[in-house]
Amino acid sequence: MVAATESSLIQPASPEALGLDPAKLDRACEIVTSHIAGGYHPGAQLAVARHGKLALYRSFGSATVDPSRLVDKRTLFPLFSNTKVITAAAVWTLVEEGKLRFSDRVAEHVPGFEAHGKKDVTVAHLLTHQAGFPAAEVPPECFTDRERLRRAVCEFKLEWPPASRTVYHRLAAHWVIAVLIEAIIGADYRDEIRQRVIEPLGLAGEMFLGLPEAEDHRAAAMYTPKQSEQWPLDPMVAAPVFRRAGIPGAGGYATARAMAVFYQMMAQGGAWNGVRIVSPRMIDYVTRDFTGDLVDDYTGYPMHRGLGPFSRGLTGHPGLGAIGHPRTFGHSGVGTSYCWADPTSGVSFAFLSNCRRDNAWHNKRMDILSTLVHASILE
Structure with missing residues (x-):
């Protein structure tokens, strides 16, 4: 375009x-x-x-x-x-296409994400900073490697049960959203x-x-x-x-x-x-x-x-x-x-x-x- x-x-x-x-x-x-x-x-x-x-x-x-x-x-x-809202807007479009629900568990779309107790983390938890892993980090070498990024977020470990607290997820939640978009569409999340x-x-x-x-x-x-x-x-x-x-x-x-x-x-x-x-x-x-x-x-x-x-x-x-x-x-x-x-x-x-x-x-x-x-x- x-x-x-x-x-x-x-x-x-x-x-x-x-x-x-x-x-x-x-x-x-x-x-x-x-x-x-x-x-x-x-x-x-x-x-x-x-x-x-x-x-x-x-x-x-x-x-x-x-x-x-x-x-x-x-x-x-x-x-x-401010980037977070732009990324979230892409999620909104997926929901309106019937490809995703805010109540969906991430692991339904990203097999392996359920590791380390994350099976109940939903899309809404990510977007409201209630997912439970605010301190999780993605190493720079994973930023542009789709498979390594997917493995990295699947290895995130819960710090507390989802929805039990709200703590700003500086970067972690939206890295998961990026992997979620790629799992659903099969294309790079940036594209x-x-x-x-x-x-x-x-x-x-x-x-x-x-x-x-x-x-x-x-x-x-x-x-x-x-x-x-x-x-x-x-x-x-x-x-x-x-x-x-x-x-x-x-x-x-x-x-x-x-x-x-x-x-x-x-x-x-x-x-x-x-x-x-x-x-x-x-x-x-x-x-x-x-x-x-x-x-x-x-x-x-x-x-x-x-x-x-x-x-x-x-x-x-x-x-x-x-x-x-x-x-x-x-x-x-x-x-x-x-x-x-x-x-x-x-x-x-x-x-x-x-x-x-x-x-x-x-x-x-x-x-x-x-x-x-x-x-x-x-x-």
Whole structure:
């Protein structure tokens, strides 16, 4: 499928025409600019869309510490855990094709996965981080070897019984989802996610799971906080294997515009530009709160997890905005990014940056920016 041109990906419109307060969006941009000036990160992108139109798409600062490499509208940022929702969307399509159920045990599709007590782990357990093996790891040599990857996840060992606790599975659950997709379809999971989600949305030029070497020049570098006026490179992202592997729970690359479009699809009930990815009922189902007020032992607070994204709920969620509607749903990327949609207003939001800040500072930043965008909704 041919990627959409920039002009056809999503049409721009003024905030006023979309019922948004431009002053609130300008204030959000001022805050991002102040953070760059304050040395919190070298660069960023911010996008806000509503009703299928792009109200704001702004680039800030530098893609690398070389100030001549400015962030522009085609700069690709590492998505980290924002990738999880893209991977989950491919699972949603399999469920709607009758190839899978959320209640299916993984071992029904991946023989051998039942080893080490995992026979009762379901697809829903994986997507809600209740599978029971949050610390399990896949060695880098398995990333692009399908058979070795399958053997690696079958060897995962339970740390506690499935559904007895909720603990963020940083990478493990989505590696299992990758193997599950391959077991059902018989093709590489990266290809399936691209063909089922990325290409139908017209995002093939702005969203990647497995960054081609030819696109490296567009990728923002990723840093850790400044030390003695130097920006240390994040060692994981700096490794070529990370960029190429397309790690299903952390390895995506995209622009903020692409993420705003992805969340517009969900805000519009599973369709974008006349192309339906999944049904409205599916979006309604996967964005429900399946874990309620159950505290996630990793984060220390309730995550209100759906089957892919998490939701704000009545008690709130760090980063989704203090005044957001309870139905607001989205995901974060470790200390760097946040993307969400409010289905009641039709607004989608994406912020991407290139320094891994601590979660306390990042969540505060995102709450402020998200609250401003929620406050911009006037009608």
